[in-house]
Amino acid sequence: MHSDTPHILREFDKAFASLRNEVITMAGQARLNLERAIHGLLERDLEKCKAVVADDDEVDDAELRIDRIGMETLVRFHPVASDLRQVITSMKVAANLERISDHAVNIAKRARKMLSRPECPEVPFIEPLYALADQQVRDALSAYTDRNSELGQSLQLRDKELDKMHKRLIATFSARLEEGGAGTEDFLHLIFVSRSLERIGDLAVNIGEDAVFLDSARDIRHEKHRASVAEGAAE
Secondary structure (H helix, E strand, O other): OOOHHHHHHHHHHHHHHHHHHHHHHHHHHHHHHHHHHHHHHHHOOOOHHHHHHHHHHHHHHHHHHHHHHHHHHHHHHHOOOOHHHHHHHHHHHHHHHHHHHHHHHHHHHHHHHHHOOOOOOOOOHHHHHHHHHHHHHHHHHHHHHOHHHHHHHHHHHHHHHHHHHHHHHHHHHHHHHHHHOOOHHHHHHHHHHHHHHHHHHHHHHHHHHHHHHHHHHHHHHHHHHHHHHHHHOOO
């Protein structure tokens, strides 16, 4: 970025620091919402479920703030190269975090319905899928904050493991659903919870792809698309 005065440079640095801090704070809130939603389900804790729904507004507000700061930075400073990527990536990461928090709310709402019924013994089956999805989100955020392309790209491969686990869980819950009986409704809720966790894994991959773009200006989304087309042709 070209600048005439140290004052403008200071303002520019301040805007960047503000953008980065907002994303990091938003990420912490989104992860907390997910953690409380799952613990609310596993521990049958209604208060944790309610807190997720109540606090989702904070994540929505954070996304709006990040968009505003990002747009103001683009208009005022006309950043180029790495600085421009930082602004664009921060806004894209915020959009993915907002969707992660939305899935946490969906899980909390499903959990709340399940808590009004007798305990379902299969609920703990969800825990390994959550652990994997949460690790993906943590690593995606590390890739973004550290500008770590390698870590960001590794999420694509690891997401396949999460997808396999998700499919196994869906098969298990669907089989229980077909058996019928008193807990049928619970298995339907668990299928939707599993689906939300699988989507959270996908959103973490998106953040990882943004981290690669931030670090090295490579857009690996198209590389992934070409690879999947090639795999399909080979089968």
